[in-house]
Amino acid sequence: MLSIDQSCILARIGHALETFDYIIVGAGSAGCILAEQLSQHPDVTVLLIEAGGSDRSPWVSLPLGYGKLNTDPKRTWQFLTEPDDGLSGRRIKWPRGRLIGGSGSINAMVYCRGLPSDFEDWDASGAQGWGWEDVKPWFEALETRVAPNGTKQGQGALHIQDVSDQIHPVNRFFFEGLAEAGLPLTEDMNGPDPEGGGVYRINTQDGRRCSSARAFLAKARRRPNLKVATAAHVMRVLVENGVASGIELTDGRRFMADGEVILSAGAIGSPQILQLSGIGPGALISGLGLPVLVDNPNVGGNLQDHTGVNYVFEANQPTLNRTLGSYYGQAKAALTYAMTRKGPLSLSVNQCGGFVRSHPGLNRADQQLYFNPISYKLISAGARTKLTIDPFPGFIICAQPTRPTSRGRIDVQSADPLRAPIIQPNTLSTEEDRQSVIAGGRLCQKIMATNALRGLVKSPVAPDLLTMDDAALLRDFRDRASTVYHPVSTCRMGTSAQTSVTDNRLRVHGVDRLRVIDASAFPYITAGNTNAPTMMLALKGASIVLEDRKRVFA
Structure with a gap:
């Protein structure tokens, strides 16, 4: 028998499948971890959107x-x-990966955290709280x-x-x-x-x-407060009065977020979605006939x-x-x-x-x-x-x-x-x-x-x-x-919109309730393979999201 809380969650999800606390765009290495971590809390509803299909293949x-x-x-x-x-x-x-697990489902599986000095560079560049001693416990928690x-x-x-x-x-x-x-x-x-x-x-x-799809998402998909939608291509983030309120798909469907929209579509997908949503280089966006919501040329820049x-x-x-x-x-x-x-x-x-x-x-x-x-x-x-x-x-x-x-x-x-x-x-x-x-x-x-x-x-x-x-x-x-298949930093973390796209808590400058949590948020590329630090960033990022949620509901 379902508890009262579970029944309420099912009722919310079942009502036109349109409103969730968190909408995560991209079920790659980062998105799978975010979905599992956020949905651990039974009072939180989560929608995970993936443009590709299933990872159920012997080749995966x-x-x-x-x-x-x-x-x-x-x-x-x-x-x-x-x-x-x-x-x-x-x-x-x-x-790049076009399936559950993203590029983590098609890569060569080399697991390299990176060198400690990589993350000291992150911290010094303005991503405070992302130095080696800050991130090391999150690598250990992954493994x-x-x-x-x-x-x-x-x-x-x-x-x-x-x-x-x-x-x-x-x-x-x-x-x-x-x-x-x-x-x-x-x-x-x-x-x-x-x-x-x-x-x-x-x-x-x-x-x-x-x-991360197998390690994290597989067990979470049984939870009634998590919905995973595949073959669902996001057209744009819906922004009302400077606040992210949901997403719109290419087929016209809309899903609304009571809490936040989190982009985890990777170093190519995340800046693309931001620009299509009116967040990025103003001249480029207006030249395509789209409204400019936030003029920030760093969106899509700093590619490494x-x-x-x-x-x-x-x-x-x-x-x-x-x-x-x-x-x-x-x-x-x-x-x-x-x-x-x-x-x-x-x-x-x-x-x-x-x-x-x-x-x-x-x-x-x-x-x-x-x-x-x-x-x-x-x-x-x-x-x-x-x-x-x-x-x-x-x-x-x-x-x-x-x-x-x-x-x-x-x-x-x-x-x-x-x-x-x-x-x-x-x-x-x-x-x-x-x-x-x-x-x-x-x-x-x-x-x-x-x-x-x-x-x-x-x-x-x-x-x-x-x-x-x-x-x-x-x-x-x-x-x-x-x-070598390691693109990063196109929505990099930093101190301000003059040099970056997100702050050190992965919030997009200029838009409330919108974050980017994936490899595009790296301030700099790490010395080695980028999948491990991407997963670390997602695990630490999920804890930041939940910390901020506690402050809102305190």
Whole structure:
């Protein structure tokens, strides 16, 4: 039998499905956590809106399945950048999740908190309360850390797996090469000494992807005070007298919010929705025939992303190419996975890497390394991109500059919310970034010149990393580099509308009862993979929302 409170909640939700305490736009890595945290309180009603569909797919659950998801237009927004002068005028595909779990349902599952100095930068930039000591407890609250022997530490909903017992044997050459090159090693890039080379932790549980959708939203969907709507595309936030009052969908439906509207549509979606709602660069908005509610050019600005280029080598030792590049190897891997939930299908191809300094005199790591025991090509086939494993035993090394100083923009080009916005990354538009690319290439050369790595290489795959001078390294990067899928900061936190979109409590400047809680609110990009700090931001952000609710109803 339902309690009186539950009956009242059902009555509210059942009445035209139109009024909720909180409306969350976007069921991605952040939105799933927000929905679960807010709906823990039975007197709070929550609507979670997702433009995509379900995450119920074996390719989502299977960790290595992201190789198919990343190019699937049914489950990803296949965004395309404008021609980027920094990348030889090329247009780059920026796939983003188009399903429950968002990009956390299609990514490579590498779980990196980032380096402590990243969050000190956040705090110093005006996002007070987001320094390392402020955010560390929220990372810990997210996590259950699982050792290779199954021992667990922490009680968070998100399982973070140490897979060092499962990585491919060829990775040992990478670690030997780092030591020979005088570069540090670390046991845990999320631990007290995160700098150095090591094995990447991944967010999996029992051999399956453990996204925020699985860890948080799945259990919350049984609650009567939470409604999840899929295939629901938001057109705009409804704003009345400077107060967010609800949302309107492209099909004309409206939902009203008694409490707040929270945008969690990501670094592309959130600024797009704000601009379509009249919040953003005034000239742009009025030029599209839309009313300007808040003229703030920072909406869509400050775009940052990691870019990198793969250097490929043919190995004289077996790599994952042998396993995953043949039907026999795939069948064997599938059998291993079915019986043990282990093996290459339970892992990411990004098995090892780390945070290192390209020069000893630097005060912190400026490069993130990847060492993958597999090599492959992405081949365009019409509207689709196909991943093809090389027919020889191969491996990849990559150095990704950690903190790009170039800034891009995302802006709507039409009042039609179904039309993709303009994405202008402005990659390598600063001399500092160009020098960082060269430094990363030189670092890879240094590692590959060690006896350990030279002993692994049968031959380089063109272009040959080891023969490039500085000019060639930069030219090759411009010609071949691509996104590492980490766009952030287009609705960045800060002290005022002169420099930012939200304040340090994630409230949009100039509009009451409207917040942005996702990667677009990062003041700066973190040194590594951005999914973990996005989930941390959502967990801490939910606590801020609930704190403010207590003040209102005190």
